[in-house]
Amino acid sequence: MLKIKLHWQILIALILSIFFGVVFTDYVKYVSWMGDVFLRALRMIIVPLIFSSIVSGVTGLGSAENLGRMSLKTMLYYMMTSIFAIVTGLVLVNLIKPGVGADLGLSAVVEGLDVGRDSFGQTLLKIIPTNIIESLANTDLPAIIFFAIFFGFFTTRVAPVYRDPIVNFFNSVFEIMMKITMFVIKFTPLGIFGIVSALVAEHADNLLNIFGRMGIYMLTVIGALFIHAFITLPLLVRVLGRSNPVKHARGMSVPLLTAFSTSSSSATLPLTMEALEFNSGVSNKTTSFVLPLGATINMDGTALYQCIAVLFIAQAYGIELSILQQLIVMVTALLASIGAAGIPMAGLVIITVILSAVGLPLEGVGLILAVDRILDMFRTTVNVWSDSCGAVIIARSEGEELKV
Numbered sequence: 001m002l003k004i005k006l007h008w009q010i011l012i013a014l015i016l017s018i019f020f021g022v023v024f025t026d027y028v029k030y031v032s033w034m035g036d037v038f039l040r041a042l043r044m045i046i047v048p049l050i051f052s053s054i055v056s057g058v059t060g061l062g063s064a065e066n067l068g069r070m071s072l073k074t075m076l077y078y079m080m081t082s083i084f085a086i087v088t089g090l091v092l093v094n095l096i097k098p099g100v101g102a103d104l105g106l107s108a109v110v111e112g113l114d115v116g117r118d119s120f121g122q123t124l125l126k127i128i129p130t131n132i133i134e135s136l137a138n139t140d141l142p143a144i145i146f147f148a149i150f151f152g153f154f155t156t157r158v159a160p161v162y163r164d165p166i167v168n169f170f171n172s173v174f175e176i177m178m179k180i181t182m183f184v185i186k187f188t189p190l191g192i193f194g195i196v197s198a199l200v201a202e203h204a205d206n207l208l209n210i211f212g213r214m215g216i217y218m219l220t221v222i223g224a225l226f227i228h229a230f231i232t233l234p235l236l237v238r239v240l241g242r243s244n245p246v247k248h249a250r251g252m253s254v255p256l257l258t259a260f261s262t263s264s265s266s267a268t269l270p271l272t273m274e275a276l277e278f279n280s281g282v283s284n285k286t287t288s289f290v291l292p293l294g295a296t297i298n299m300d301g302t303a304l305y306q307c308i309a310v311l312f313i314a315q316a317y318g319i320e321l322s323i324l325q326q327l328i329v330m331v332t333a334l335l336a337s338i339g340a341a342g343i344p345m346a347g348l349v350i351i352t353v354i355l356s357a358v359g360l361p362l363e364g365v366g367l368i369l370a371v372d373r374i375l376d377m378f379r380t381t382v383n384v385w386s387d388s389c390g391a392v393i394i395a396r397s398e399g400e401e402l403k404v
């Protein structure tokens with residue numbers, strides 16, 4: 001039988017699903033279950049995979065010094081790329097001014113804008129779990145990561161008789177979870193067909209209308225995301241990571257297409273880890289530390305998107321933001337993207353935090369609501385791409401031999 005590579009299968013599934021969603025809108029319910037099954041399978045993997053991978057990664061790092069160095073590099077990379085992304089967004093939105101003349105009468109009414117508006121301090125505090133079982137049960141990733149790093153680190157501090165069984169146990173769990181991931185990956189084309197055809201069918205009737213009204217805004221966001229993904233990040237991989245970004249991107253095709261289709265960096269995480277280890281050759285020690293952290297806190301695409309969206313809203317309301325206010329937008333977007341969860345449309349909710357920080361009307365969110373889900377696909381892909389570039393750069397700086 002003709003064997004087509006997985007990423008081609010996914011691309012074909014994507015194209016077919018758009019066709020199917022538009023033409024057979026009423027029959028989508030017969031295929032959308034495949035998307036649900038696929039997403040549930042990915043979610044099933046996440047908690048045991050992250051927990052075991054972090055414990056095995058941190059115990060593999062060994063000393064406090066190694067852990068400290070790795071954390072510092074990871075944080076520096078995440079801050080740096082998010083700032084680059086935000087600046088790209090700000091420059092483009094100030095140049096193109098997509099919001100000037102936008103029709104406010106067309107904005108949708110949004111309810112429940114207050115959801116998830118913790119202050120930054122509260123968000124930070126919540127990283128410390130009060131009950132790890134509860135955090136595991138709720139897939140509260142920041143809390144799980146925090147606990148797993150502690151658990152892994154102190155595992156290395158106990159006598160070998162206690163340490164070795166724990167290290168072996170978590171290494172085994174990790175290996176098993178990766179095997180399950182590889183099994184689930186085989187079904188990606190079917191899952192994506194189910195997810196995307198349902199999405200297309202839902203929006204099919206007003207798709208053209210939306211593009212016509214919001215076209216320039218969408219192009220500004222997508223243009224800025226392209227600059228970040230195709231210029232900034234590859235340059236960093238080349239210069240800092242001394243690796244081939246094109247080869248790396250090719251190896252990442254399955255997780256990137258999955259991120260695009262699912263709009264969730266958390267759900268994509270198992271596939272991202274698999275691709276980085278097997279295609280780009282990054283060690284488990286590095287991926288298991290850098291990627292779970294990245295999927296929850298490093299969101300370049302989201303930060304960039306939030307800046308453009310907020311400035312778009314300001315422009316639409318005819319409110320001129322001073323440089324100082326734009327700086328506040330920048331800083332809040334950076335913090336807000338850290339606080340956003342890796343799930344669909346998380347970035348939209350968090351925009352309200354930035355709007356209130358600079359005194360813009362919260363109802364402005366209604367303006368961008370219609371196209372948020374589509375733009376989410378693009379920004380999530382950039383979020384995952386940035387995490388993966390970070391893993392390559394950090395692996396190289398640790399002296400690892402890579403395949404890219």
Ligand code: ASP
Pocket residue numbers: 263264265266299301302340341342343344345346347348376379380383
């Ligand atoms: N959907 C994005 C992600 O999972 C978060 C966002 O809404 O911007 O990475």
